[in-house]
Amino acid sequence: MTTHPERIVVVGASLAGLAAAHALCERGYAGRLTLVGAEPHRPYDRPPLSKQVLRGLYSADTTLPCRPDLRAEFRLGQPATRLDLSGRVVECEDGSRLPYDRLLIATGTRARPWPNPEEAALAGVFTLRDRDDAERLGAHLRTKPQRVVLVGGGFIGFEVASTCRDLDIPVTLLVRDAVPLAAALGPRLGGLIGEVAREKGVDLRLESEIERMEGAAGNLAAVILKDGTRIETDCLVAAIGTLRNVEWLDGSGLEADAGGLRCDAFCRALLHDGRVAEGVFCAGDVARWPNPHDDDALVAVEHWGNARAQAETAAANMLAGDASAMRRHDHLPDFWSQQFGLTIKLVGLTEGADALAVVHGSFEERRLVAAFGKAGRTVAAAAIDSARWLPAYKAAIRERAPFPPIENAVDQPRIRVQEP
Structure with a gap:
């Protein structure tokens, strides 16, 4: 793999694509950088669309801020249609061909x-x-x-x-x-x-x-x-639900299906036979990656925080040169939602959880923190209007702490473990 790439193409001009571009800029990348977007809009923030935008509090123009020193070409409204791995070329709907030394695939999802x-x-x-x-x-x-x-x-x-x-x-x-x-x-x-x-x-x-x-x-x-x-x-x-935007990768040799584009712990895209696709990385909602907080079980998440963190990791690894200098994607999935006057925050993933314990507050108060256990280990925590304690449980999940992880804390009720 070329140590100093001269041409980087990012397919997907949304949060992950822009975060990767900013990370490349911060790391001193001075080569040609092209962002390809299917939509005609500059990268924008999606979370407000179902809340403030629909209420009329914001306009639909939730464009994300762009670094003033970012030297990138935005090719918007021209989706990628084909990837030629052997030729290292991305083909677009208008017939243009974009050669690359490194490629980041961050095409995200669309509504089902x-x-x-x-x-x-x-x-x-x-x-x-x-x-x-x-x-x-x-x-x-x-x-x-x-x-x-x-x-x-x-x-x-x-x-x-x-x-x-x-x-x-x-x-x-x-x-x-x-x-x-x-x-x-x-x-x-x-x-x-x-x-x-x-x-x-x-x-x-x-x-x-x-x-x-x-x-x-x-x-x-x-x-x-x-x-x-x-x-x-x-x-x-x-x-x-959503559909992952992988159809344009049909015939490319990459392992991509309805579950997403498979990548390794370093955000490198994988071929059907499990080998690394030279110079190709992926990030964001389209990626299916090994979750280190669940014994490397493959996961694809549609979370704002993961899209940004994974893009930044991919950008660092695109410039690393070889695997010995790369870093693992180690983001602990997190998510938040506001609805009916409540703020809901979640860290970790609850899939497969076999136990739940309310560790602060109560269901009756509708103000609580609940921890989720799986095979005796803490794997997730959710807060409803009570996020103050959540960082402690985030640390417990990272440390693979036993379930429940924290006892005898201030304002903690008598813990009763139950089914989730």
Whole structure:
């Protein structure tokens, strides 16, 4: 691998791509730097889109600050369409070819579309992932729709439901599972957020799915649930997950599928046979990487903090020259959400957790810190309006502390271990 790259191409002009560019600049990289973006916008911040932007508190222009000394070419609105590994060239939709010495793939994700294309095409049916989505949905919410129907039991669905209630718009939230937010927070905490949503006026319907939509003159008019219930609505938001943007890598030889682009602990992209792809790195939501805090189990996360940290690690390793000088990506996943007047923060990953303990506060107060255990070890912690203690549990997770990790602390209740 070339010790001093002269041409670096970053495919993906969002948070991870810009963070990598800034890190390269900070490390003195003076060669040619090109950022390729599928969207026409400069890199922007996504978290405000489902909150402040929809409320009308911010415009949809949440452009991220750019270093004044960053010498980079932005090729926006021209998505990459093909990667030629042997020729070290990225091909773009306009036919241009971008040679590289190092390549960073940070193409992120897109909203999973509603599965029925005819229904998805009805006016009043939305997804929410990018800036344009937020502009369209925000404009529609300002018309005060008769009722918003949200489909999906994840954080985006709940954040949009919270925004609708803040705007005094009736909202029905359809969740396929028996408990909302269980994948991220576990059934106990997910159930608590569901209770709060109902108290704030959300018509929360669990184990509910749409059988079909009804349209009138090309506009959404109603949805029919699988139990036969008909709900009149002129606004539906499908918050049913994301798809990783890896299709352009088909035929490249990289190990990329619906789960993301596989990389090693140093953010180097891997080939189908497990070998390192020379000069190719990945970062952000598209990456599937070995999590050192879970015995190197492969994980792909869509978290702001990970996108930035992984991009900075990849940038450092792109300039390192050889593996002996590279550093591992060691970010502990973290996440936060604001909804229904609550601030929810999570460190670590709850997947596979077999035990939960409320270690500060209580469910009754709705102000608490809960630790998650897995095979006797602390693997995650969540705070609801009580983030003061969270750094201590973050350290415990990193140290692979036994579960529960901290006892006899100030304002700690009698710890009772239970199922998550």
